[in-house]
Amino acid sequence: MSALNPIVNRVVGTLVKEDWLDFMFSHVNPMLTVSRVVARVVAIDDETPDIKRFVFQPNKNWKSFEAGQFVSFRVMIDGSFRERCYSLVSAPTDNVIEIAVKRQPNGKVSNWLHDNLSVGDVIELGDVGGDFVLPAQLPNKMLLIAGGSGVTPIYSILVEALKRQPTLDVAVMYYANTDKDLAFADELVELAVKHPSLKLNYALAETGITGRFSPTQLANVYADYAERMTYICGPQGLMGAVSKVWAEQGISAQLKQELFGPAALSSDATANDMPITLRRSQQTMLNSKASILESAEAAGARPVYGCRIGMCKTCSCTKVSGVVRDLVTGAIDDQPNTQIRICVSEPLSAVTLDI
Numbered sequence: 001m002s003a004l005n006p007i008v009n010r011v012v013g014t015l016v017k018e019d020w021l022d023f024m025f026s027h028v029n030p031m032l033t034v035s036r037v038v039a040r041v042v043a044i045d046d047e048t049p050d051i052k053r054f055v056f057q058p059n060k061n062w063k064s065f066e067a068g069q070f071v072s073f074r075v076m077i078d079g080s081f082r083e084r085c086y087s088l089v090s091a092p093t094d095n096v097i098e099i100a101v102k103r104q105p106n107g108k109v110s111n112w113l114h115d116n117l118s119v120g121d122v123i124e125l126g127d128v129g130g131d132f133v134l135p136a137q138l139p140n141k142m143l144l145i146a147g148g149s150g151v152t153p154i155y156s157i158l159v160e161a162l163k164r165q166p167t168l169d170v171a172v173m174y175y176a177n178t179d180k181d182l183a184f185a186d187e188l189v190e191l192a193v194k195h196p197s198l199k200l201n202y203a204l205a206e207t208g209i210t211g212r213f214s215p216t217q218l219a220n221v222y223a224d225y226a227e228r229m230t231y232i233c234g235p236q237g238l239m240g241a242v243s244k245v246w247a248e249q250g251i252s253a254q255l256k257q258e259l260f261g262p263a264a265l266s267s268d269a270t271a272n273d274m275p276i277t278l279r280r281s282q283q284t285m286l287n288s289k290a291s292i293l294e295s296a297e298a299a300g301a302r303p304v305y306g307c308r309i310g311m312c313k314t315c316s317c318t319k320v321s322g323v324v325r326d327l328v329t330g331a332i333d334d335q336p337n338t339q340i341r342i343c344v345s346e347p348l349s350a351v352t353l354d355i
């Protein structure tokens with residue numbers, strides 16, 4: 001419905017509520033919306049035993065993105081909206097968008113997408129975001145480290161980097177359990193054939209091929225790894241081990257990381273056993289030395305959340321009072337009535353939230 005020109009859009013917007021218009025349009029064509037981005041599923045394919053690839057045709061409200069960025073998906077499950085981020089694996093210039101989703105044990109949205117989404121369905125998208133992207137000027141040498149489903153933004157970045165600089169000296173190290181768990185395996189080999197400057201190596205835990213990550217293991221494959229601008233996305237264990245080695249070698253500045261899971265929590269929370277009050281739901285629970293979101297969940301509350309790493313802002317709410325630390329920036333917020341993201345906020349005093 002961005003076909004409506006901006007002036008008509010503004011006039012209509014002031015006269016009638018956008019939600020109501022979208023509701024009416026949805027009876028004619030669910031792809032017609034005033035400004036919301038929705039997308040129709042055009043293909044679903046099994047990539048590995050637990051990863052599916054989903055291709056979508058977005059409506060006219062879709063704006064582009066940069067390779068390595070993610071978009072949030074909103075789905076209705078059991079009467080509640082859930083929002084999760086997925087890295088885009090299609091190229092920014094494609095007219096369709098694609099994601100690859102790994103089924104997580106007991107995960108709500110990943111299992112729902114695997115089990116319920118069909119070709120022809122229309123789904124709502126939220127914001128595009130993330131700074132896990134290439135710099136304007138490519139480095140001379142790159143190392144891309146992927147683990148499990150963390151290959152998604154790595155693959156996207158690799159494709160874009162080679163598009164910009166076909167002879168770029170880029171090395172890929174991809175950690176997976178077995179060769180059956182390697183996503184984008186065919187595409188990666190095709191890229192390596194097309195670009196002789198691309199070095200491709202797999203480390204398969206169960207078969208022992210090249211072994212598990214250690215500085216020695218990596219150096220055996222890429223002796224010059226410490227000279228390369230490195231991008232990594234994978235399980236927390238792998239990312240933690242890599243960032244520790246990079247820190248020990250004083251090269252953290254050339255390591256760029258994308259985390260799919262919750263932020264690491266600081267271990268020096270001082271407000272253990274301090275109350276967290278959810279004012280509107282009239283619930284009070286004790287801080288259990290974790291993020292406010294996790295303390296609330298541990299006590300049986302179910303605040304809405306999305307990425308769990310402070311990026312999508314789905315869990316953003318008003319802190320009425322109390323002191324919290326932002327686990328991503330380290331900033332301490334002791335002001336009343338401020339917006340906080342509870343997935344990455346650690347209470348430092350009793351806290352009251354407008355939830």
Ligand SMILES: Cc1cc2nc3c(=O)[nH]c(=O)nc-3n(C[C@H](O)[C@H](O)[C@H](O)COP(=O)(O)OP(=O)(O)OC[C@H]3O[C@@H](n4cnc5c(N)ncnc54)[C@H](O)[C@@H]3O)c2cc1C
Nearest residue numbers: 084085086087100101102106107108109110152260297307
């Ligand atoms: C920037 C970004 C990009 C991403 N890109 C991708 C991608 O390309 N592909 C991909 O597959 N994923 C990606 N993810 C991860 C994705 O957003 C979801 O987190 C993932 O699909 C799991 O969501 P879920 O709803 O299935 O699991 P959730 O229901 O959120 O649960 C996740 C895990 O936590 C456990 N859990 C849930 N609630 C609790 C609780 N109260 N107590 C204890 N344990 C609990 C579950 O058992 C499960 O194992 C990305 C995440 C981010 C932040």
